[in-house]
Amino acid sequence: MHDATPNAKRRDFLRLGVTVTAGVVAAPLVSSCGGGGDSQSPYPEQTFVQPLDIQSSNGLLDVTLVLSYLDTTLFNPTTNKDQQVHLRNMFGTIPAPTLRLKVGDTLRIKVFNNLPPNPPDPNPTKHLRYHNSTNLHTHGLHVYPDIYPQPATPPYINPNVPNLPPLVFGDFVVDDPEYGIQPGQTRQYEYRIREDHPAGTYWYHPHLHGSSAMQVGSGMAGMLIIEGPIDEVPEIAAARELDFVFQAPIYDATGQLESFGTVAQITNNEPPFMINGKRRPRILMKTGEVQNWRLLNAGTFNMLNLSLDRHTLYQYSHDGNPRRTFKVNPPLPESALTPPTTPPPATYPEGVVLAVGGRSNVLVKAGAPGTYYLRTFPIEIGRNPAGVLPADIVAEVVVVSEALPMSLPPEPLPVTPFLNPITDEELAAHGGLKRTIVMRVIPSTPAPKAGELPFTGAAATPLVQPPPGELEDWVYQTGPAQTQSKVYALGSAGDTSSTSPGMPTTYIPFQSSKAVTQMVALDAVEEWTIVNFNNIRHPFHIHVNPMYIVAVNGKRLAEPYWADTVPLPYNDNTPPPGYVDPATVTSVTFRMRFLHYTGRYVMHCHMLVHEDMGMMQGVTVV
């Protein structure tokens, strides 16, 4: 039931920076316990708030989203105080509104960039200078990735180039950082959701190479929900839905985020997570009640390892991809909250793990009355103990004595044939191509051995001299996956520098006409192995097509699964004497169908500072 029409709310949305042309806005959430909080209620107040929820109607959701600075107050979990912040923002809220569609619908988003002009930026890395330029990505959607062939769907007009026919963009992010959607410009996106699209939880966020970490780190992200057969399962339809957008807004002591260095230095030190802009919100449930939780890690770096005290989380979807049977996550033992450091445990128990960018849908059935914590448990983002993310309480669940007996749905759950397993036979019959992608960070310190790292000669220094506080690491990928290394490959590498011909003075952004792109044939089925050389769990993400994960470290999985963002196993193998690289590596292997869409898109590390520094590569399906 919806209590608002677009017209009734238009004024409010204009204030918020969002205009709904087609679609409806859902009623604000009240808890099943009558809202709580007022003096008559026997229960504590539910402080969990849903993001603004905008739904399609008659097959269409058409919104205009305005980017501008937002002055607001955020609870600062580091100081435990409210803090005034001045951050770049999408749509006037942190997080941005939830956009809700059904399979078969069309989503149109017009982005108006009302941020001020890009200020002068001394960063020598040119593509990191455009903090106020932007674009948009629908993370996980299987949609057309490129600019639609003209003529585009009327009546769109491209105000930037009035003499050309209107441009309509699919999930297109292969923008030159200097351009993208510049301040003052507008871009029309259109995403047509296929009927067989997996029903699940997705999200949207800016994706301009060089500014994605600053913008997502400012809270510019929202949930994107595709509803389908799974949502019509009676027990799931009956369950109250709560949407969790986990974010860790990043800002300096003045409440601002104006330097790439501020986000680049959060590695391993990202602020604690908020949910829908609230720190540790309280959720009320009736005993026996089943709720449907959509969980999204919209941070920029850290993972989540979620478990609810004394409750089992029944996971029925991973990264938007429904599962045929639940992955049952019993509560993790309390002893795992404080793992020993000397010696550290061999493994850290895992609950519902969300890589940065990852999602899961879980059902939870409230147990006996009481107060329980939703926690993220310690999890390794790199080799223990230094790489262990600490435990944290992220929400509080109060189960009240009033009963609401509800059931979990029977298995199997509905899964679109789009997610049928990819067999050896299907792979062989569609090209059988295997590719390797290498993800690697090479630190600039300690000083490398001669010949081992790209930059060793003194004359190369100006090329790699970061401004104070910027870029502690060199990030690049070897072979086809490197960005900055394109510079090296094109003449600046080696143990001595070259003056004739001279070396380039700027990096080659990944959008270079010379940047490496994986060319894939439409309808091919391929198997890719993503190799990790680092002692950190780079989360590999590829746009447009989901991954069918079949092997980890070369070992075939007993139960392959679908994902769009996968944290690679960290690599703590010991380098041979004199080398910075380990003798063996870790890897994830997946199969992928390149279906339905030709066009240009990308794959990258979803630690967004890594992406901005170059851990990204193009894909072109032809």
Place this chain on the structure above:
Amino acid sequence: MPVPNPERYDVRALSCGRDHTLVLLSSGKAIGWGGDGSGRVPAPTLEYCTTPAPTAAVEVLSRDPLEAVSAGDGVSLGVTSGRKVTTWGANGAGIDGVIGAVIPATPLAIAQLSDIVTAAAGEFQCAAVDDEGRVFTWGLNLDGALGRREAAFEGGPARVADLPAVESVAVGKGFMLARAREGEVYAWGSNAAGQLGVGHLQGVATPARVRFEGEIAAVCAGASHVVACTTAGDVLAWGSNNHGQLGRREPAYSSIPLPLVFPERITQVAAGMYFSLALGASGDVYAWGWNARGQLGLPGGDRAHPVRVPGLAKVTTIAAGQAHAVALTAKHVVGWGSNAAGQIAGAALIQAQPFELIAANGDRRHA
């Protein structure tokens, strides 16, 4: 460094990589077009975002004359007159087994290898053959692609055991083929489409013999298929067939060699990603398979049977890259297919008919 434009080059050999093209001249110099591995060096202040790929050839700045070149995926290998292997471009296979080294445009010698007669570059794996017919491989030891089960993940150059004396090697996406001096073929590495030709789809970590009738004169590795020609001028192909690259519509793949039929004796073959080329004794060129980028030299879609490439005659050498190809005619080097990285100089982005790269004389030794 742009190449001065002489009236006519004496061309000795051609090679195409993922997105670059190399032409080896009789003088021992090599020139290139396109992406990494072409030898291109950018100007110091080039604006990469907005600058289209240059169209002029560049000279590979080799200190020593080159006897052979091989263009791989973003990387090139050369064999010098001193029988050393040199490499330039973005070397995913590493130098001396260390892939942390990213190399300069100036070719760098691989120290461990000597007395080399031919070499082949892939993406993360490379191979070379010495004058005794021994095969050396290096790079990432994934899926058995180095043919050496015991090699470290970043395996430096070392010999592949259990092979007879080898004449040449070919490197595909994660797999390799060796043609023995006696004409038999051995294969190892990735095999998801049956591209090893050994009757199954399992990867093989040490050389396995490919069974066929006849004596192979040349064998070429595409991305996931293989094309070979025999000393009698017959053609065999195996591996993936999702775009008709085996010269027939069915089956969708073959893990054993299948014959193709041509109106004449075939003297050379070449294989790219899902497409194939053959050179007839007449000098005509035949193309079949995937054509999304005009890589068959023909307009229109895929061809499941060999089609003569129009406008080409008296060809003496052919080479195929990922989605482009080149040929040496009596007067020119021409190229066609994808020009996304400038690998066909000033050709169209999708060049569906031969485009002249340079005026050239075929090398007399190959004519």
